[in-house]
Amino acid sequence: MLGPVILAASRSDRMRRLISAAPVTKQVVDRFIPGETVADIVPIIEDLTAKGLELTMDVVGEDITAPEQATAARDAYLALIDHLKALELGEKVEMSVKLSMFGQALDGGHELALANVRPVVEAAAAIGTTVTLDAEDHTTLDSMFAIHEELRKDFPQTGCVIQAYLFRTEADARRLAASGSRVRLVKGAYKEPAEVAYQQKHEIDKAYVRILRILMEGAGYPMIGSHDPRLIAIAQELAHKAGRKLDEYEFQMLYGIRSEEHLRLAAEGHRMRVYTAYGTDWYGYFMRRLAEKPANLRFFLRSMVSKG
Ligand SMILES: Cc1cc2nc3c(=O)[nH]c(=O)nc-3n(C[C@H](O)[C@H](O)[C@H](O)COP(=O)(O)OP(=O)(O)OC[C@H]3O[C@@H](n4cnc5c(N)ncnc54)[C@H](O)[C@@H]3O)c2cc1C
Numbered sequence: 001m002l003g004p005v006i007l008a009a010s011r012s013d014r015m016r017r018l019i020s021a022a023p024v025t026k027q028v029v030d031r032f033i034p035g036e037t038v039a040d041i042v043p044i045i046e047d048l049t050a051k052g053l054e055l056t057m058d059v060v061g062e063d064i065t066a067p068e069q070a071t072a073a074r075d076a077y078l079a080l081i082d083h084l085k086a087l088e089l090g091e092k093v094e095m096s097v098k099l100s101m102f103g104q105a106l107d108g109g110h111e112l113a114l115a116n117v118r119p120v121v122e123a124a125a126a127i128g129t130t131v132t133l134d135a136e137d138h139t140t141l142d143s144m145f146a147i148h149e150e151l152r153k154d155f156p157q158t159g160c161v162i163q164a165y166l167f168r169t170e171a172d173a174r175r176l177a178a179s180g181s182r183v184r185l186v187k188g189a190y191k192e193p194a195e196v197a198y199q200q201k202h203e204i205d206k207a208y209v210r211i212l213r214i215l216m217e218g219a220g221y222p223m224i225g226s227h228d229p230r231l232i233a234i235a236q237e238l239a240h241k242a243g244r245k246l247d248e249y250e251f252q253m254l255y256g257i258r259s260e261e262h263l264r265l266a267a268e269g270h271r272m273r274v275y276t277a278y279g280t281d282w283y284g285y286f287m288r289r290l291a292e293k294p295a296n297l298r299f300f301l302r303s304m305v306s307k308g
Pocket of ligand 1: 133134135136161163184186187188189190225226227228229252253254257258274275288289290292293296
């Protein structure tokens with residue numbers, strides 16, 4: 001029951017100020033967001049790729065309030081890509097972006113977000129890699145899918161994320177699978193109403209398997225975004241049944257969560273991509289990680305009390 005409460009707090013400015021300023025928070029945050037600057041993150045990229053892992057990079061930030069912040073978000077990604085160029089890692093390191101950080105919710109936001117994200121997709125393509133559009137709350141998705149379709153006209157490798165908890169997602173998966181797109185399937189991390197989304201874990205898990213089957217049997221490139229051991233085993237089985245080779249799908253997990261499993265899957269010959277977030281505006285991302293696992297919240301609160 002704690003999850004929805006934490007997700008509601010993730011949208012509260014008061015909580016944001018309180019938690020961001022708490023003296024111990026940064027140490028706890030580091031588990032999930034291992035740096036604030038490109039200079040912090042480059043050694044982590046080098047370390048993980050040397051271990052046979054691939055990465056998708058997220059410069060944290062979302063729900064901005066002014067167009068200048070959207071421009072700054074674009075520039076932060078461009079600076080990252082500039083650093084990646086020197087590392088020559090190609091598609092081993094791709095980018096994940098949240099369109100709300102590129103201005104999607106502002107006046108004229110759809111066009112603004114498209115205008116801001118396009119140069120990032122272009123720069124990524126120029127160094128041999130690509131961009132995946134993250135899925136945010138359900139009200140943003142029609143715009144996200146339209147931007148995805150537009151970008152794919154010039155950059156067909158651009159990926160997007162779909163969320164198993166939404167009723168709409170089976171239909172989205174069929175459309176995307178038929179179009180041959182790269183698609184990351186996740187359970188979904190936002191607080192969504194019962195009119196649009198399954199609320200029970202077992203319903204979400206069942207939907208995940210149905211959608212995974214659509215993606216595996218389709219013409220696209222499935223990216224399995226989950227830490228759930230049962231779903232990972234089912235994904236391997238479905239990939240095998242669909243006759244997919246090891247390089248025709250990939251697993252994705254978040255930095256700091258089940259890290260041993262990242263290495264185990266990579267050692268088995270799977271493509272394993274670690275979603276690695278960095279930057280200073282980490283509040284929303286961090287709160288969603290707390291909401292996913294109550295034990296994280298207990299750890300967080302204990303660390304505050306023990307320092308207090
Ligand atoms: C690569 C990637 C990208 C994502 N992108 C998006 C996106 O664009 N939009 C979106 O809505 N959601 C996104 N998510 C989050 C996703 O929707 C889920 O909230 C999250 O992955 C937890 O679901 P799960 O599939 O791991 O299963 P769960 O049933 O939640 O977890 C399975 C097991 O994984 C471990 N685990 C899971 N979460 C945590 C945690 N926070 N801390 C510690 N252990 C944990 C636990 O051992 C747990 O028992 C992404 C997830 C991944 C892996």
